[in-house]
Every structure is written in structure tokens, then in C-alpha cells.
Amino acid sequence: MESITTNIFSSGNYMMSFSGNFKKERHENILIEIITAKEIDFKKAMYFKDILDEDISEGYNNILVDLSDCDFIESSFLGILVQASKKLKINNGNLKIIGLNALPDNIFILGGFTKLFQVFKTRQEAIQSFAA
């Protein structure tokens, strides 16, 4: 089981200011995007959009977004997940979610987003689901 942790970096100052809020790990052919920020507002969400676009252009088809550390997400973040998920489906890939805390979980359920994304409680469950 291979697991590599890298820090995201960018050359732009604007981008650099948000880089501490995200971290990525790789597990075989699955890229795990870990949201380390407690709160995701629309600026951080737009930064994360660039990260996901880059992941997809690098050829990652299976992306797992880990929200375990995050207590607050804004709607533009949901829109970005929806858009990335759609791009991945075109390549027979998938975007899945783990670690929904109380508020994000509530938004996913009330907003109907559980119909668009598979949500798992643990990383192990999510990783196994990609293989299924």
C-alpha cells in the first residue's frame, strides 16, 4: 500500500496564500485531496477548483475529497465538486467524499447532493469502493 504526501505549491502570491488549506496524498491510482482548512469560503473554493482542474489534466480519474477537518463549506465549493465530478465521469472516473462533519453533512443531505456523490465514513471504505 503506497501512500505519498506532497504539499501543493504555486508560483502566484495569491495562490500561495491558500496553499496551506489543502494537502494531497496518493493511494495507488486514487488521488486523495485533503481539505485541511476549517472553513471553505468562495475564495478558497476557487483555489481548490484550480487544484482539481490540475489533477484532472494530469490524468487522475479517481479523486477522493477528505473533509474530515472541515466544519464549514460554502455553496461554490459544492458547485466545484459537481463540476469536477462531471469532468471525471467523462473519463469513466469518479469523485467521492469522506469525512463529512455535521454542517457539511446536513448540506449534502438537505441539498440533495448525496444523489450526485458517493459519501463514505472512512477512507478505507471509499478506497475499496473505487476498486468495486
Next chain:
Amino acid sequence: MRVVELAVNKKNISELIVKSRTENLSLIRDFVSNKASAAGLSKEDIENIMLSVDEACTNIIKHAYNSYPDGEIVINLEFNSEKISISIIDHGSTFNPDTVPDPDLQKYYKNGRVGGLGMYLMKTLMDDVKYISVPGEYNKVLLSKKINVA
């Protein structure tokens, strides 16, 4: 930032005035969270209200003020034993919410859009959402929710 608090006719009224900057969104969330806690709302209701106000203010920053950082946002929050009501006023560009249809999530998914979910979430999470726009003067978002005591 300015905060005013009053108690009138068994209603608790609080007001927060901030500049239209994203760094003020956490201030706004804290203000709403503290006042909604004092109203005796459940944790879930508090979080839903907090998100709805955040969405409304984000829309104001992005669209009404077009990211201009020195616009004014006035948040009035009042509650009695039955209901919590929040009004959010800005003096930015006029916004007509009727031009933004409620998204059908499946269509939204197919279209691959990023924005447009904020109002959908507000309408989903609150009991009532209203917009009043007086061109050249102000825009007002009114949010309300019945109080189910925690």
C-alpha cells in the same frame, strides 16, 4: 465593524455593520451563531442559519459590490419565542432574484456549473426567503426560521 443590541417589545434585536470583504464572513458567522444560540435554537438550525446568511453575504460581496471591499453590509437579527428573522442590506448593484431559477440538481450536474447554488441552499435551509430591491438605494434579503427549541 459596528454592533448594536436592543430589546424592544419582547424582541431581541442586534445589528452588525461590516465592510464587503470576504475576511468579514467569519465575523458575520460568529455574530449569527452567538445570537442564534441566545435565541435557543438547536445546533443544526444555528448552522443552517449561519450558512444561509453567509451565502447571502457572499452574493452581496461578489455580485452587488462586484468585489469592491468598502461597501457596507448591514445585518439585523431579531428573535422572539417563535421566530428568528434576519435582514441583510447592501447598497450595491440591484439584483433580481427572479432571474435565477431554482436549480434542478440533475440538470445542474449536466450543465457543469459552479455558481447558482447559494440561493437554492438558502431556500432549502430557511423557512422563508424574500428579496426587496430598490434600484439606486438598497437591496434587502429577508431570511426567517421558526424556532424549535433545542
